[in-house]
Amino acid sequence: MRELTLILNTAEKRVQFALCENGSMLCGEDWLAQRGGTEVLAPALRDACARLGATPAAIRRIACVAGPGNFTGLRIGLTTTAGLARAVNAKQAGLHYLQCLAANAPASPGEEVLVLTNARKGLAYGARFRADDQGAPQPEGRTFLLPLPPLPEGTNLGNPNFVIGSALVSNLACLRAALPASARLLCRDSAPSLASLVAVERLIDWETQDGSDIPPLYMRDCDAVENLDAIAKAQGRTPELAHQELDRLTHAPLAEHEIAK
Numbered sequence: 001m002r003e004l005t006l007i008l009n010t011a012e013k014r015v016q017f018a019l020c021e022n023g024s025m026l027c028g029e030d031w032l033a034q035r036g037g038t039e040v041l042a043p044a045l046r047d048a049c050a051r052l053g054a055t056p057a058a059i060r061r062i063a064c065v066a067g068p069g070n071f072t073g074l075r076i077g078l079t080t081t082a083g084l085a086r087a088v089n090a091k092q093a094g095l096h097y098l099q100c101l102a103a104n105a106p107a108s109p110g111e112e113v114l115v116l117t118n119a120r121k122g123l124a125y126g127a128r129f130r131a132d133d134q135g136a137p138q139p140e141g142r143t144f145l146l147p148l149p150p151l152p153e154g155t156n157l158g159n160p161n162f163v164i165g166s167a168l169v170s171n172l173a174c175l176r177a178a179l180p181a182s183a184r185l186l187c188r189d190s191a192p193s194l195a196s197l198v199a200v201e202r203l204i205d206w207e208t209q210d211g212s213d214i215p216p217l218y219m220r221d222c223d224a225v226e227n228l229d230a231i232a233k234a235q236g237r238t239p240e241l242a243h244q245e246l247d248r249l250t251h252a253p254l255a256e257h258e259i260a261k
Helices: 037-050 069-088 097-102 167-170 172-178 193-199 228-234 239-250
Strands: 004-009 014-021 024-032 059-067 092-097 114-122 121-133 137-147 162-164 185-187
Touching: 004 069, 004 114, 004 167, 004 193, 014 037, 024 037, 037 069, 059 069, 059 172, 059 193, 069 092, 069 185, 092 193, 097 114, 097 121, 097 137, 097 193, 114 137, 137 162, 167 172, 172 185, 185 228, 228 239
Parallel strands: 004 059, 059 092, 114 162, 162 185
Antiparallel strands: 004 014, 014 024, 114 121, 121 137
16 A cells, blocks of 8 residues: 655645655645635645545655644644544644745755744744755754844844745845845745755654644734734623633633544
């Protein structure tokens, strides 16, 4: 029986997936998703398997971007991964979105890539990566949140060889002024390529994966929480009761959220 690896990314405005076998990409799709891509993702995966002469049961490993990124987008990818993994008994592993973007940069061993992506208005996700001996991006330090624009006074962006990501594109003038002239700004690369997703999947040690669901990488409250007062008022509720209900749901015992067996 064939053993395929599915790689899935829904972190920002695109839906991307690749099907691989023995480390080589057999097929992939990449499209702009206006509403998250829920309606087309599962049929697209089914059709891709059919074109390869396989069924979804041939998918034995699923690598899905876990974040950071758009809340709705991440949930689409992670939920699809969890459901499919249960159906076909596949292993799951998370991918770091900014590392996938860093793989786009043509970095030589030892060179640094700074990745900045949009979190919400006035805020960006950021992380630094350094190319290893094979040119693969390895993390340097933790993922961080960066207010911009403007950059906080005294912000030091270091001396990266490459800078990439959607926040670079949307804040180009602000960031260009704060970066060294030697930094190469990759403004055309606001999403990882399918080849980059495949390259980062190759870094996974699948032997250590136990089949557990992939935990999402969230670094801030979702927009619904931040706008809870306005949402409650629009629904005719008081903000106080809405916050109480949110607190009850987020701190409820696990049994209240389990699916009946």
